[in-house]
Amino acid sequence: MTASTLEKAAANQAATVEFRDLRREFGPTVALDGLGLTVRPGEFLALLGPSGCGKTTALRMLAGFEHPDSGAVLVDGQDVTRVPAHRRDAGMVFQSYSLFPHLSALDNVAFGLRMRKVRTFERRARAAELLELVGLADKGERFPHQLSGGQQQRIALARALALRPRVLLLDEPLSALDAKVRLSLREEIRRLQQELGITTLFVTHDQEEALSVSDRVAVMRSGRLEQCAEPAELYGRPATPFVAEFVGTMSRIPGTLRGTDVEVLGQRLPVDGPLPADGATDVDVLVRPEAVRVTADAGGTARIVATAFLGAVVRVSVRLADGTEVKADLPTHEAAGLGTGAPVGVSLPERAVLVAGRKAD
CATH class of the missing domain: 2.40.50.100 (RNA polymerase II/Efflux pump adaptor protein, barrel-sandwich hybrid domain)
Structure with a gap:
């Protein structure tokens, strides 16, 4: 399968995601307070807000790592609220790269495929294609400690894409990188997302990051959605004083x-x-x-x-x-x-x- 075939396969699987009246409490803390939001097929949507607003909790619910006290998570109209994480068909990239230090870059990318019993030849070929897609075709035999932070995050991204997920989840994947690498990698992520056409949710507290790469930005506050709009509308016509002062x-x-x-x-x-x-x-x-x-x-x-x-x-x-x-x-x-x-x-x-x-x- 070539890189272009990978792109077509992902585009054909772009999913609609819906958070329906999600509520989640951690003791006295209300993390989500009736969150309702729909993500369109193939859309790059950023969840933006201050620390503790619930954006990461929402992402983890879509991944299957958290479950709501009430409400539902739907993918293409199917309720996946209680579906285990390994059956969600979602790829996730974390703030920490979470690479296996004893595996090469190629084997890190292929790890999920190995767990799914994909044949050796096929999984190594697909991993090589993904390394080429993220611009690291010549780094397959290197180990994580031999790679820069930006390169490691590219490997983590390729690993998340290896299983051809219908939804890509990015949990502040750039926050551990220096400013120049952040800028380069966020542009690379956006390029890949557009080429693949994959539905993507991107959690960040950095407003410049959110506005520069997203189709729409959902601003959250205290577990609720304040406004979801295209970047220009969000900046030029904020719906609430909170959005006006938080964005820009x-x-x-x-x-x-x-x-x-x-x-x-x-x-x-x-x-x-x-x-x-x-x-x-x-x-x-x-x-x-x-x-x-x-x-x-x-x-x-x-x-x-x-x-x-x-x-x-x-x-x-x-x-x-x-x-x-x-x-x-x-x-x-x-x-x-x-x-x-x-x-x-x-x-x-x-x-x-x-x-x-x-x-x-």
Whole structure:
């Protein structure tokens, strides 16, 4: 079987995954609180959220390593909630590479096939094809200690793919690697996933990682789903204040509600999204750095308190007259002359904004 045949085989098996009202408690801790989510066939979906939000618990339930207290896990409409892990037809890659130190790279990849009694010639041929697929065709006879961290994780990925799983599960597989290797390997994983067309769930707490490789991102909080959307929508139109502040950088600027508008920085802007449930009129307006306009103004009451050069842009921190600190991204040429202490004017574009209840000092 050639690498292209492997790709076609995986694509033909791409599965639909559904988490249906999953609940799981560990003593007094609620890990999942009615999680509902559907993953489309062949989709690369990231589960994103802070530590303890339940994303790894959800992944382990799909793998069969955990069972819910209530709810169900379905694959192509079939309830697999109580199906043993070894019968789930899912491949999993862990944060730790979990390679067998006494086996060569080739034998590590072929290990699952050996457990399934696949003939020696066939399993070694398939393992060799997968090593070629992950760019390690010449490393088959090396042992784990002779490989770099990135190479070991590629071997772990090839091993997970060897059984031709219908679902690929990635549990923070890049967190143990340095920044440059992380970037290279996440691009490699995305390339392989697209070539194979395999349904993939990727757990991470790194928002840049999630946004850069996923078809959709599911943001979780306290065992619940806050929003599931394509990266651009998640960033540009967050459904809740939590998503807005967790994904990307966000500043809070005090404002006052006037019906369905909000007064902020001397402007009146329409509100996008829900209003505070408690009916309060004192709110915070949530704005991205690239949406904040900062201009030199000798009579301005705001002051620049810090600058950070980021290449194409300079991120400036501006303190308003009331003490609120706001971040703004300015093109490098526009930031020239706006040093620390410079008086500036601050405004927002004439478009709808997201508001949240006023955060206590």
